[in-house]
Amino acid sequence: MKKDKNCVNLNESASVEQCTSVPAATPVAPAGERLIKVPVDLGAFTVTSHLVANISFPDPVLEIKDIKKRVIITQCRLMTRTSTGDDDQFAAGPFPLFLKGYVRKNIQYASPCPHSTEGCISSTIKSLTLKVPFECMTTVTLDSPAQLPVSNTRSEFDFFRAQDLGPGYPEKDQFLSSDISQFHQTSTQAYNELPFCELISSEIIEWDEATDRQSFGEGPVDEGYFHHMVEKMTINFTVKVLQNQQVRVDAQ
Template identity: 30%
Template sequence: MGCNDNLQPNQASQSDPPGPCPVTPTPLSSFTSANTSTVAGPTVSRIKVPVVLAEPTIQIPIETTITLNNPPATEIKRVTKNVFLDQVKIVPVAPFTRVDGTDFFTFSRAKLFIAGHIRKNIEYTQAGITSVCTVFLTDTVVDIPFTGFTELSVAAGTLINLPILGINESSESSFLSDVNNLNARLDKFFFNNLVKFNEQPFGELVAANFFELDFSPTEPAAEGFFITLTEKLVLELTVKVLQTQQLAVTLTTVVPNLPGLTPPM
């Protein structure tokens, strides 16, 4: 007879380690599905969708010095990183081209301004807090800012589609005096102001590729400790720049055919 044979089924010996909590799974019902039939609707000749203006991969070199939190470190174990964008702005550069005699224009060159920060988590072993064959881990989290710009152009292939912007217009008309036709009226003017509200180009984060070298400015002795790291990092940042534009298309809409939801014809 075993030492625990006299225990009730739900009882355990004090020497037994606690087991995992039991979980009762919920059985799921099986649902059927089928394709919904459709019929052709009215044709569409104009849509408004985001258009990709550019999708560059920007190389951003960064060098910085990081101070680790107390206690100091003896060995770096792992470094994780994420990138956050605070600004993606496109600024047109001449020459500008009017769109077919309208007050809208396009441009084939621009500066793309990028700003953001890298959130970096450095995990390391603590100096002076060890036991036999045991070390303790801690971490330091830092934000490393970056800001700069890059060139976009049709000639270089980095400006894929042309942005479209409208020009504001202002004009005024003057009048002759009501008394005679020899003097101007200084109190009477007609003003005309046309303000065009443009779709703001915007950015999307696509990918970030990090290449980095971290080292202590002064190499510590074996099992020694250090409190600062010099980081030499290259960030290859891929962003998408878009602008919502109106496009002329020839499309046919599709609507679901759901019998019974509408009165019969």
């Protein structure tokens, strides 16, 4: 006997002529006005975060030549509450804004060649690329209210059923309840617009200090090298929070 691999037995007798449609309950614009769906600027916010990182180099470092860096945002999520009804569809907060990302750094440095001495140091130019992660949450109040998400609903209902109790019970007695072998439910799903972000600008202030510098000579002014350094960074970046909303505009 051939085993049916499909877990659902589909009834394909329905035809497309059985579908019906009615106009959805959307706002109607008066004459001279139209409704358009566009990204609405909810507000721009400058966020400050502080980072400390210990950096290890695979080769000895004579000196740092250059550091190129940029802020990368991997998560920017505005968490709003849900709507409680038709008279509570928009709100400006305050709402938590969750942020996550990293600072990408490319460090170019001179590495002394073997057998270098204090009087004659040959070096090669190398680079090290690394990511310094950060994660934070800030509370914001929006300049323009966000459209709140509508909750999904799910409700069950039953039908009364009278059943004979069977042997051992009087014939006139019955089992009066709903049938647990049946399940009935009404559910709704709301497909809400999720607020999103754009990165507008960023600023990085950093201090980098070697922690294990060794000199080629015996004095503090002698040339030397190191393998480890600690960096302290203050990052300021501006993000704009937006949401696609229906906006009424003049059609003229």
